[in-house]
């Protein structure tokens with residue numbers, strides 16, 4: 134099993150807390166996720182979970198390549214959609230475009246009609262970013278592939294297609310530096326120094342691309 138960095142092991146500790154004003158705003162716009170007036174709030178949620186998750190996707194635990202999407206664990210629409218959980222803090226996390234689109238609007242809550250929102254991983258088929266310890270269910274073997282340790286882990290790999298060549302490519306690249314203390318130090322500086330972010334990102338790209 135590959136050695137994991139601190140940020141890969143990082144669990145969400147703090148869910149997003151909505152202020153009274155934000156709750157009012159959500160009610161005012163009827164919880165419509167796409168409403169432009171709710172955009173600043175969604176950006177704030179994204180920033181919160183990005184930080185809580187060590188800037189890694191909930192499902193592949195890899196750095197973001199393109200869009201950073203706020204993901205609804207229980208879908209907000211579709212056959213199994215539960216619109217009442219659209220702005221439920223523990224239903225939200227950040228995920229990469231690949232995982233979010235593969236996860237889609239599938240039902241991963243048992244049963245999908247359950248109310249109120251469960252507070253334990255046992256009610257979910259795949260690893261839940263708020264209630265499950267990801268690496269209790271999945272391990273990274275040979276620094277190049279995901280292997281399910283439990284049924285839930287195997288389902289997560291299957292649901293998000295973590296064997297997809299695109300994901301495997303990013304995994305191999307990421308594993309080259311995730312357990313390197315020097316590079317992890319640079320990444321921590323990157324987090325502290327907003328202005329250096331782009332410079333360090335360019336440097337990382339040059340080294341690992």
Ligand SMILES: [Zn+2]
Pocket residue numbers: 190191192193194195228229230231232233
């Ligand atoms: Zn992902």
